[in-house]
Structure formats: C-alpha cells, structure tokens
Amino acid sequence: MEIIGEKINGTRTQVKQAIAERNAEFIQNLARKQVEGGAHWLDINAGTVPEREPDDLVWLVNLVQDVVEVPLCLDSANPNALRVAIKHVRKTPMINSISGETNRLNGILPIVAEFGCEVIVLCMDDKGVPASVDARLDVIHQVFMETRRAGVPDERIYVDPLVLTIATNTEAGRITFDTMRAIRTQFPQAHISCGLSNVSFGLPVRALINRTFLVLALNAGMDTAIIDPNDRELQAAMRAADLLLGRDKHCLNYTRAYRAGLLEKK
Amino acid sequence: MEIIGEKINGTRTQVKQAIAERNAEFIQNLARKQVEGGAHWLDINAGTVPEREPDDLVWLVNLVQDVVEVPLCLDSANPNALRVAIKHVRKTPMINSISGETNRLNGILPIVAEFGCEVIVLCMDDKGVPASVDARLDVIHQVFMETRRAGVPDERIYVDPLVLTIATNTEAGRITFDTMRAIRTQFPQAHISCGLSNVSFGLPVRALINRTFLVLALNAGMDTAIIDPNDRELQAAMRAADLLLGRDKHCLNYTRAYRAGLLEKK
Numbered sequence: 001m002e003i004i005g006e007k008i009n010g011t012r013t014q015v016k017q018a019i020a021e022r023n024a025e026f027i028q029n030l031a032r033k034q035v036e037g038g039a040h041w042l043d044i045n046a047g048t049v050p051e052r053e054p055d056d057l058v059w060l061v062n063l064v065q066d067v068v069e070v071p072l073c074l075d076s077a078n079p080n081a082l083r084v085a086i087k088h089v090r091k092t093p094m095i096n097s098i099s100g101e102t103n104r105l106n107g108i109l110p111i112v113a114e115f116g117c118e119v120i121v122l123c124m125d126d127k128g129v130p131a132s133v134d135a136r137l138d139v140i141h142q143v144f145m146e147t148r149r150a151g152v153p154d155e156r157i158y159v160d161p162l163v164l165t166i167a168t169n170t171e172a173g174r175i176t177f178d179t180m181r182a183i184r185t186q187f188p189q190a191h192i193s194c195g196l197s198n199v200s201f202g203l204p205v206r207a208l209i210n211r212t213f214l215v216l217a218l219n220a221g222m223d224t225a226i227i228d229p230n231d232r233e234l235q236a237a238m239r240a241a242d243l244l245l246g247r248d249k250h251c252l253n254y255t256r257a258y259r260a261g262l263l264e265k266k
Numbered sequence: 267m268e269i270i271g272e273k274i275n276g277t278r279t280q281v282k283q284a285i286a287e288r289n290a291e292f293i294q295n296l297a298r299k300q301v302e303g304g305a306h307w308l309d310i311n312a313g314t315v316p317e318r319e320p321d322d323l324v325w326l327v328n329l330v331q332d333v334v335e336v337p338l339c340l341d342s343a344n345p346n347a348l349r350v351a352i353k354h355v356r357k358t359p360m361i362n363s364i365s366g367e368t369n370r371l372n373g374i375l376p377i378v379a380e381f382g383c384e385v386i387v388l389c390m391d392d393k394g395v396p397a398s399v400d401a402r403l404d405v406i407h408q409v410f411m412e413t414r415r416a417g418v419p420d421e422r423i424y425v426d427p428l429v430l431t432i433a434t435n436t437e438a439g440r441i442t443f444d445t446m447r448a449i450r451t452q453f454p455q456a457h458i459s460c461g462l463s464n465v466s467f468g469l470p471v472r473a474l475i476n477r478t479f480l481v482l483a484l485n486a487g488m489d490t491a492i493i494d495p496n497d498r499e500l501q502a503a504m505r506a507a508d509l510l511l512g513r514d515k516h517c518l519n520y521t522r523a524y525r526a527g528l529l530e531k532k
Binding site: 166167170171173174199203204205208210212213214215219236237240241243244245246248249250253254255258263264 | 284432433437439440465469470471474475478479481482485502503506507509510511512514515516517520521524529530
C-alpha cells in the first residue's frame with residue numbers, strides 16, 4: 001500500500017500556528033518524521049484563507065522539499081493557490097482533489113492535465129455525496145468521462161469513494177467497500193484511496209474503528225491511504241492485512257517491520 | 267458472531283495438570299471466566315489417552331455444567347468417549363469434529379445424527395488438507411452428501427475451511443477466505459467457523475496476525491470462531507468488524523462493549 005502522510009495540514013491547530021508563526025522547524029520535523037514512518041507522498045494543506053493560501057502553500061512546499069525527497073500532494077480547492085505552488089514543486093505532485101463538483105472540474109482538472117499530475121477524485125458532485133453504491137458509481141463514471149476527455153490517464157487517478165459516519169448509518173462501511181470493489185473491476189488501471197477518520201466520528205475508541213476499516217478497505221481493493229504514517233498500530237494492521245491477503249511474498253515486509261520494532265506495542 | 271471458548275483443552279499444560287490432579291476449581295474458573303467474556307459455547311477437550319478419555323471428559327462435563335448454563339462443544343476424535351460423555355450433557359452439545367476422513371465419518375457422524383447435535387466439519391479427508399479452493403470445496407460437498415444422507419440438517423453444521431500457516435504459503439489466507447465465500451454461497455444454511463492460531467505459526471507478534479485474520483474472515487462469511495473469549499483485543503477487533511460490516515444496528519453492541527470497558531487497552 002502507498003501512504004500519503006496527512007499531518008502537514010493547516011486545519012490542525014498546531015500546524016495552523018506553525019504556519020502563522022513561520023515555524024520552519026516544526027513543519028520540517030513533521031515532514032521528516034512522516035517519511036521515516038513510511039510515507040510515499042506528503043499531503044500539504046495550508047488551510048488558510050484564499051488571499052493568504054498561495055504564499056503559505058509555497059512556503060510549506062519549499063520547506064518540505066528542503067528536507068525530504070518524496071513527492072508532494074498539494075491539498076487545496078483553490079486553483080490559484082495550486083497554480084502558484086506548482087511552479088515551486090520539484091517532482092510532479094499529486095493534487096488533492098477534484099470531484100464531480102462543477103467548480104472543481106472547471107478550476108482544477110485543467111491544472112492536473114497541464115502539469116501531468118496524479119489526482120485524487122472524491123466521489124461527490126454538486127448534490128453532495130450520493131447515498132447508494134450505484135449513485136456513487138454514476139458520479140465516478142461522469143468524472144472519468146471528464147478526466148479522459150482532458151487527457152488524464154486512468155492510472156494517474158486515485159478514486160476516494162468516501163466513507164460517511166457509521167454512527168449515523170451502519171451501512172456506511174459496506175457502501176464504501178462495495179464501491180471500492182466495483183471501482184477495482186470497472187477502472188482496473190485507477191488507484192483507490194480513502195481517508196479513515198470520518199467513519200468513526202462520534203464513536204468511542206476511534207483508532208480501533210479506523211484500523212479495522214483500513215483492513216477491510218485493503219481487502220476491498222484500496223491501494224493508497226491518507227493516514228498518519230507514525231500511527232504504529234495502523235501500520236501494524238496494514239502489514240498484517242497485506243500478509244494475510246497474499247501481498248507480502250515470503251512475509252518479507254512483515255518480518256522486516258518486526259525487526260525494525262514497528263509491530264509491537266510501545 | 268458466536269464464540270466457542272477454547273480454553274478447557276487438555277493439550278494445554280495447565281489444563282492437563284488440572285485434569286490429572288482433579289483440580290475442579292481451576293476448571294470451573296476457566297468456564298465461568300469464558301462465559302463472562304462472551305462465550306456462547308465452551309469447548310471441552312480432555313486431551314488424554316483413549317483409555318482415560320471417557321472418565322476425564324465426563325468429569326469435565328459435569329464440573330462445567332455445575333457453574334455455567336451455555337451448551338458444550340465436545341472435542342474428541344474418540345467415538346467411545348463421545349458416547350459416554352453425551353449421556354451426561356444437559357443441553358444438546360456441539361461435536362468437534364467430523365471431516366471427510368473415513369474413520370471420523372464412520373465413528374462420529376452416527377452420534378451426531380442420533381443425538382441431534384451441532385457439528386464442526388473440518389475441510390480435510392484421508393489425504394489431508396487440500397491445497398486449492400476447488401479441492402477443498404470437493405471435500406466439503408462430499409461431507410455434506412454424507413451428513414444429509416444421515417439426516418443432519420445443514421443449519422447444524424459449522425464448516426471450518428481450515429487455514430494453513432502463512433509463513434510457509436502466503437496464499438494460505440486467500441485460500442481460506444475464498445473457500446469461506448464459496449461455502450456461504452453454496453451452503454447458505456450452514457455456519458462457517460475457524461480456529462485462528464494456525465495461520466500465524468512461526469511468525470512474530472502472532473496476536474496481531476490472528477486478530478487481523480478474524481476481521482478478514484468475518485468479512486468472508488465466518489459467523490463462529492473458536493477463540494479465547496478473554497482476549498480483549500480479539501474481541502475489540504471483532505466488534506469493530508461487525509460494526510463496519512453493517513451487522514451492529516445502531517452501533518449498540520459496540521457502544522455497550524465500550525461502556526463495559528471492553529474496547530480500550532488495559
């Protein structure tokens with residue numbers, strides 16, 4: 001599985017403060033630590049108001065690139081901020097995200113096409129997140145029509161089928177897993193991604209629900225996740241799932257992680 | 267999910283000693299603790315030589331029935347021990363186990379039919395455990411021919427597809443999950459069970475592999491497991507999986523388990 005490290009996100013209190021205070025050390029430590037934890041990409045979200053966002057995003061991009069080699073995942077709904085930041089990015093970035101929403105398709109898909117980016121596609125449109133598996137697949141088919149028309153190959157697309165809160169609908173998990181399985185069949189070249197934290201909102205012991213969701217999502221075809229790479233239990237569950245699903249030849253990754261001290265509780 | 271408590275098993279050192287010394291308190295504590303932990307059945311395995319097994323099994327059965335109400339799962343390959351013990355059992359027991367092996371079918375299936383027992387069916391025959399999903403299904407079809415001929419309804423059967431050691435074959439998990447999915451489709455009335463500990467043999471942090479296996483097996487259709495009901499992390503993973511698979515209406519079991527202090531680490 002590929003990991004997109006989620007921690008450099010200006011909607012988190014400490015990161016917001018670090019951005020406001022131009023605390024480079026805090027941001028660079030977050031970057032280094034996530035890569036050490038196994039991140040293949042780093043999400044970069046300035047989380048600031050549109051006027052400040054281009055400057056803040058460029059500041060973050062430059063800082064992070066000075067200390068790690070992994071490609072970045074530019075996380076913004078603001079085409080202007082993305083266009084400014086992308087000029088400073090050394091490796092072709094992933095863009096987080098487009099969706100079936102008209103303003104995302106009009107504003108951000110052209111950037112993805114022009115710069116040859118990878119892109120996360122959220123399964124929603126102007127009417128919100130569809131309730132059923134079929135309705136979600138309709139949205140996904142519509143978005144792929146647009147991305148193909150724009151010349152973006154399917155293998156650069158990371159579909160996030162979205163998971164709603166299980167506390168308000170106990171079918172939320174099944175709907176997401178079934179949507180993943182359908183995407184895997186209908187768009188075999190595309191990647192499948194997912195954020196983990198929505199699912200457990202409002203319930204106790206959220207980390208338990210999140211890591212169990214990860215195991216079931218890996219089984220349903222997810223190959224990329226936006227997570228905290230320094231969450232040891234999440235990483236341990238991921239490695240055990242890969243092992244049990246036949247994706248870890250000779251158990252090499254599992255036993256390596258064990259020898260690195262990553263599987264046992266601290 | 268239904269839980270068969272695995273701990274009263276004479277192949278475990280402490281239980282073996284308790285049986286030899288007729289230590290009733292030790293056995294009865296194990297029984298009570300497993301039922302408090304959520305066991306719906308208690309496995310009873312004397313683990314002794316054939317000459318001693320009937321006496322030891324009857325001793326265990328009587329002791330356990332004096333302190334708990336749940337039905338028992340008589341665990342023996344010895345038809346003689348089963349016939350003696352079954353006369354002392356107050357609730358119709360489960361028998362652990364038959365298989366496609368000729369001596370099990372000839373010796374134990376008639377007992378299952380005569381006493382109206384539930385029964386665990388191991389997916390193996392005189393040639394051992396088949397390597398492929400198709401070969402396992404062949405064995406299962408053969409056993410169901412025999413159980414149906416003997417008048418045992420499918421809903422009293424708990425098929426254990428068996429899982430081999432993933433350290434020696436990284437396809438072992440997938441083979442078991444695929445066999446479970448096929449059983450669920452081809453024998454919709456039957457239950458699916460599985461022991462957890464084989465899969466992780468020879469690897470480090472076995473509990474992590476076992477509980478991840480449990481989550482994936484529940485997803486593949488398993489509805490019963492022979493486990494330690496006092497393993498908190500296993501129980502927590504099971505409840506989270508039930509929740510995410512849409513089997514916990516209004517999240518009641520999950521939130522109840524939380525309030526009972528069962529989900530968080532000690």
